[in-house]
């Protein structure tokens with residue numbers, strides 16, 4: 001099994017036309033410093049070893065690859081789940097936070113900042129900072145703080161300072177802007193841990209490199225279990241870090257289909273969704289050119305999803321490129337379909353998934369709309385106008401790998417409230 005760092009491909013600034021650094025020029029030296037530090041760190045066996053040891057002994061890697069028998073029966077295919085829900089702190093986000101916190105330490109930065117929406121990335125960063133003895137400030141919109149009280153308290157227990165952001169809608173987008181403002185002022189002693197494969201270069205490549213441990217492990221595990229590669233690799237896409245970390249290990253395997261599942265929210269046609277890859281035009285968000293949800297003036301529009309982790313109006317630039325090149329396919333699943341799949345997986349496998357990967361499970365079970373293939377639209381009440389989903393379920397079985405990016409404890413209240 002390869003380490004998380006050693007086999008990483010080039011530190012790309014662009015993915016086709018996408019990516020880049022659309023930031024104030026005062027940030028360029030900090031991005032250059034980070035890029036240089038990462039290029040050096042990932043070529044350094046000592047760093048790779050230290051990170052691999054923490055991922056193993058502290059975080060619990062490798063996570064299991066589990067053959068989900070009853071889910072397979074329901075799907076009519078053999079399905080393996082990559083169990084990131086079993087990683088310490090409950091989701092794949094720690095792979096990135098731990099790697100970046102270790103990098104910050106190596107760069108001599110004593111202070112770490114992060115943004116958070118629902119609080120999951122804030123908790124992962126606070127966890128990594130407690131472990132490594134780093135000062136941690138997490139920017140969070142005051143509206144999100146109100147909605148996500150338990151995570152605010154968790155971050156406090158872990159020693160992080162949660163800095164409320166009062167601007168605009170007081171949610172994730174404003175928190176990112178505030179974190180960037182802090183970084184512009186304090187870059188000399190501060191590292192900014194971005195939570196997904198988004199942002200200005202080198203972040204999309206850095207986060208992908210740190211998350212590819214998911215795909216590298218899963219590829220070796222499925223080869224060991226089945227003696228062959230899967231037909232399809234499926235993951236949910238918010239900013240896109242768990243998906244790109246899974247996909248990248250299979251990118252050169254031309255026969256493996258890569259499927260990213262976005263949030264269709266209340267339905268693509270309703271406009272209340274979070275599916276920029278399925279619907280969005282090219283635009284700039286948080287320092288990077290990618291597929292983003294915007295109005296005709298280029299202003300970012302609000303995203304909607306029942307799952308906080310997918311509730312983001314942009315996507316990572318590498319996904320936009322994989323879509324355009326045809327190497328990966330992007331589909332979208334509604335809130336209702338995701339919640340139904342959440343309940344189904346609980347009953348079928350005794351696994352309570354996070355709402356984010358429940359979108360991927362829903363697609364596996366036949367839900368969703370595929371914009372590229374021109375399939376029927378998802379109606380506002382969440383049922384598909386063209387039911388059956390037959391085109392993505394070729395008969396005769398098949399072998400699927402699905403990344404279960406996190407556990408659902410955080411989502412219980414939400415799901416129970418929906419009845």
Ligand SMILES: *Cc1c(COP(=O)(O)O)cnc(C)c1O
Pocket residue numbers: 091092093120195196197236237238239240241242243309310354356357405406407
């Ligand atoms: C945050 C989160 C996501 C979405 O983020 P990506 O960067 O797209 O992976 C998905 N699943 C879980 C469990 C999350 O916490």
